[in-house]
Amino acid sequence: MTSTLEQLDERVVERRTRPRRRDRGVDPIPWWLKLIGAAVALYFILPTLIVIPLSFSAEANFKFPPEGFSLRWYENFFTNPIWLSSLGNSALVAVLAAILATIVGTAAAIGLNHLTGRFAGFVRTVLMLSLVTPAIVVAVAVYISFLQWHLTGTPLGYVLAHAALGVPFVLVAVTSSLGGFDQTLLRASASLGASPLRSFLRVTLPLISRGIVSGAIFAFVTSFDEVVIALFLRSPTFQTLPVQMYNAVTYELDPTISAASTIVVVAVTIIILVPQLVGTRKNSR
Amino acid sequence: MTTTSHPRRALRPSWLLLVPALALLAVVLLFPLLQSLVRSFGAPEFTFEHYASLFTDGVTLTILGRTAGTAAVVTIVTFVLGYPYAYLMTRVSPRLRGILLVIVLVPFWTSVMARNFAWVIILQRGGPMQSIFEFFGAGQVVFYGSVVGVTIAMSQVLLPFVVLPLYSSLGSIDRRLLLAARGLGSSPLVAFWKIYWPLSRGGVVSGLILVFTLSIGFYVTPALLGSPQQSLVAQLLATRTTQLLDFAGAGALGILVLTVTLVLVAWANRFGGTISAIGVVSSPQTKGN
Numbered sequence: 001m002t003s004t005l006e007q008l009d010e011r012v013v014e015r016r017t018r019p020r021r022r023d024r025g026v027d028p029i030p031w032w033l034k035l036i037g038a039a040v041a042l043y044f045i046l047p048t049l050i051v052i053p054l055s056f057s058a059e060a061n062f063k064f065p066p067e068g069f070s071l072r073w074y075e076n077f078f079t080n081p082i083w084l085s086s087l088g089n090s091a092l093v094a095v096l097a098a099i100l101a102t103i104v105g106t107a108a109a110i111g112l113n114h115l116t117g118r119f120a121g122f123v124r125t126v127l128m129l130s131l132v133t134p135a136i137v138v139a140v141a142v143y144i145s146f147l148q149w150h151l152t153g154t155p156l157g158y159v160l161a162h163a164a165l166g167v168p169f170v171l172v173a174v175t176s177s178l179g180g181f182d183q184t185l186l187r188a189s190a191s192l193g194a195s196p197l198r199s200f201l202r203v204t205l206p207l208i209s210r211g212i213v214s215g216a217i218f219a220f221v222t223s224f225d226e227v228v229i230a231l232f233l234r235s236p237t238f239q240t241l242p243v244q245m246y247n248a249v250t251y252e253l254d255p256t257i258s259a260a261s262t263i264v265v266v267a268v269t270i271i272i273l274v275p276q277l278v279g280t281r282k283n284s285r
Numbered sequence: 286m287t288t289t290s291h292p293r294r295a296l297r298p299s300w301l302l303l304v305p306a307l308a309l310l311a312v313v314l315l316f317p318l319l320q321s322l323v324r325s326f327g328a329p330e331f332t333f334e335h336y337a338s339l340f341t342d343g344v345t346l347t348i349l350g351r352t353a354g355t356a357a358v359v360t361i362v363t364f365v366l367g368y369p370y371a372y373l374m375t376r377v378s379p380r381l382r383g384i385l386l387v388i389v390l391v392p393f394w395t396s397v398m399a400r401n402f403a404w405v406i407i408l409q410r411g412g413p414m415q416s417i418f419e420f421f422g423a424g425q426v427v428f429y430g431s432v433v434g435v436t437i438a439m440s441q442v443l444l445p446f447v448v449l450p451l452y453s454s455l456g457s458i459d460r461r462l463l464l465a466a467r468g469l470g471s472s473p474l475v476a477f478w479k480i481y482w483p484l485s486r487g488g489v490v491s492g493l494i495l496v497f498t499l500s501i502g503f504y505v506t507p508a509l510l511g512s513p514q515q516s517l518v519a520q521l522l523a524t525r526t527t528q529l530l531d532f533a534g535a536g537a538l539g540i541l542v543l544t545v546t547l548v549l550v551a552w553a554n555r556f557g558g559t560i561s562a563i564g565v566v567s568s569p570q571t572k573g574n
Contacts, residue, residue: 029376037373040366041388043441047403048395050413054406064406064413104306111302123303130314132550134502136519137539140526141317144324164313167306225396228504232527245398249405249509261399268394 048265055258062255073259083256086244090224093155093240097162098220104163105170105219106212110204112171113178128168135228143232153235161229166219173218177211213275221268318543325536335537345521345538352518355432355439356500362440363496364489367447374448375456389449392442401509404438405429408510430512438506443499447492454488491556498549501542518542 050064058068077083108127112120130138142161143152151157181204189199205212227242234243241260248257325335339345374385392400407414408428418426428434458481466476504519511517516524522542525535 029373033369033373036366036369037385040370040444041385043366044388044391044444046407047400047441048391050403050406051399062406062409100309104309107302108306111299114299123307126310126315127306129310132498132546133314134519134542134546136502136504136522137543138314138318140522140535140539141321142313143526144532145317145320160309161313164309167309221394225398227397242396242398245402246505249402257402261396261402264396265399268396272394
């Protein structure tokens, strides 16, 4: 997927840069277009711009711009048992769901890699289905079925549901890294006497590890941030952080949510950006 | 021996590798949806009653209409804002283009609850948005607890689905065609309308269908920013299930929404790989770029 965007960019750059230099005077960007562009850019980042300053407010209200400066909402987040246990539950569910999604998703990607034809296409579509089915429709159906199976309000129920949502991301990431994988390497390792399992562990796995890692990260983030299914699966004894945030906005009007929001936004940004930066450095070496 | 056994060995394990993923999807997605399909036809005795009552109970049809209307407005807003932004992206320097691309992806990695909470703050009564409108003498506009606020919040997160495919299709249009038209004496507006717009249409359609489709299923945003009096279909589905315990009715409504969604996605797919487009858009690697 990186390559998709890069190719796209290259194509654009190639077409664009050459003529542009010469005809800058003939073909300027109108000022009103720049203005619209700036306004839309602001629209994209507005929620982030609001949430971060609000979390340092000294007042117990939702007023913006915030009044005063304090760390009381952060203090409350890290001392209040309800917020802390929700954070712990979310982390637990997200880690387990990411592990499950990564294992089954990677296996499926490797399996589909050898297969062509109608049925393989059908399987791929089924595995990607959760990307387009509305979350509320899935949530309602899962809620009723999980009630019968006594899975609502249990960590297992959350993990299963969230793992299914993570599978498409693992599938896409691993499939894309398998695209550059040379199958003759497996034949070479088999001819040198390696068992299929050994070939997989020593040859395939290291070569597709970047795809697996990025799929796992996205499965983690998807689960950590998921709120609709979590709202239906919650119980008084087990709820995740997004559900507690939902409660804070709708029923409790608890300003701690601004600190929670900032923490989640910063954490997710770090989780996504850090492996990217590490990966780039490794590549350029 | 190796040559004869090789094809079989390469084929067999492949199918087995699909089993765990399909089993997971079956338990979480397919089986529950199948159960609600069965329930919607009235489990013990087959009936269309639950589907018929969707159209005759008076409430459902109104809410479906309001949902479609909201989705249509969101689609128009994302198009009107997304087209100039994507166009601008193809015109600026590579450095600024990179920044604009990262900004487009920000809504994807802002947490759902953080984003919706932020919109509550911005759109609330006496909040920043209303203050701005008051300054311009339009203080009576109500954002919070209305479809207007829901539309503003939904358009923000759906805009990338229009901007990214458009950016790719606009980027491949040769602008020298426009210069040629200008050189032959056409006005900028006519040159745009006759040459640029027809060439860009391909990227528009699939993005817009996708935005409309995704709008239909929004639950958290209308639940937080809308009001029960102006509820959308997702809220109706939730109420039927958890409060009225009308599982059969909710099943019928859910299957209807799901069918409409899948038909629209299949339609959008004919204009370009939509499902894979979502994959590209939401993959962490793209986010890092």
